[in-house]
Amino acid sequence: KAGVTQTPRYLIKTRGQQVTLSCSPISGHRSVSWYQQTPGQGLQFLFEYFSETQRNKGNFPGRFSGRQFSNSRSEMNVSTLELGDSALYLCASSLVGTGDGRSPLHFGNGTRLTVT
Amino acid sequence: SQKIEQNSEALNIQEGKTATLTCNYTNYSPAYLQWYRQDPGRGPVFLLLIRENEKEKRKERLKVTFDTTLKQSLFHITASQPADSATYLCAPLTGGGNKLTFGTGTQLKVEL
Numbered sequence: 001k002a003g004v005t006q007t008p009r010y011l012i013k014t015r016g017q018q019v020t021l022s023c024s025p026i027s028g029h030r031s032v033s034w035y036q037q038t039p040g041q042g043l044q045f046l047f048e049y050f051s052e053t054q055r056n057k058g059n060f061p062g063r064f065s066g067r068q069f070s071n072s073r074s075e076m077n078v079s080t081l082e083l084g085d086s087a088l089y090l091c092a093s094s095l096v097g098t099g100d101g102r103s104p105l106h107f108g109n110g111t112r113l114t115v116t
Numbered sequence: 117s118q119k120i121e122q123n124s125e126a127l128n129i130q131e132g133k134t135a136t137l138t139c140n141y142t143n144y145s146p147a148y149l150q151w152y153r154q155d156p157g158r159g160p161v162f163l164l165l166i167r168e169n170e171k172e173k174r175k176e177r178l179k180v181t182f183d184t185t186l187k188q189s190l191f192h193i194t195a196s197q198p199a200d201s202a203t204y205l206c207a208p209l210t211g212g213g214n215k216l217t218f219g220t221g222t223q224l225k226v227e228l
């Protein structure tokens with residue numbers, strides 16, 4: 001079974017630009033979560049989508065948005081990039097039963113975003 | 117506010133010894149707690165999940181304990197090997213859905 005695929009693997013953008021990251025979950029997984037990882041803050045939860053609906057949202061500004069398609073693939077978008085947005089962005093999928101956290105997360109290897 | 121603490125200092129141990137990593141949380145009572153391993157440049161990999169009504173969970177050389185009174189989980193690796201060197205993250209469940217809140221992780225180095 002193929003794992004979680006994130007594209008692109010590396011990205012360099014300039015301040016003020018916008019970026020779209022893509023995530024293909026494991027086949028059959030309906031939940032996709034996004035995390036931002038930085039050396040100082042660790043893994044920070046961005047949002048979770050389940051069946052095309054945002055179910056949870058972290059404490060990030062509105063510049064961070066996402067969506068999920070009917071095939072469970074997900075994209076996240078960051079507009080008006082700032083230097084502080086440089087980070088590893090991780091996507092994780094899970095086979096959610098009741099959605100109470102009993103499903104392990106399966107992570108992709110992330111997209112390394114550098115904002116200059 | 118909810119807080120998760122893992123030892124930020126790297127843990128260096130000798131091959132064959134037991135590594136013990138600590139995860140402390142405050143201001144909430146998670147029903148589940150998960151442990152992940154992360155290697156440099158890669159996403160975290162799920163290792164174990166423990167429920168609040170379970171005291172201990174084992175998987176091969178791994179053991180996790182969950183003390184809801186102390187608000188602490190311990191992660192043990194017995195007969196450690198250099199291949200166990202990685203960063204280990206604890207993640208108590210907060211909120212509904214897959215909103216796991218991760219600790220900052222503890223880096224483990226197993227030396228020959």
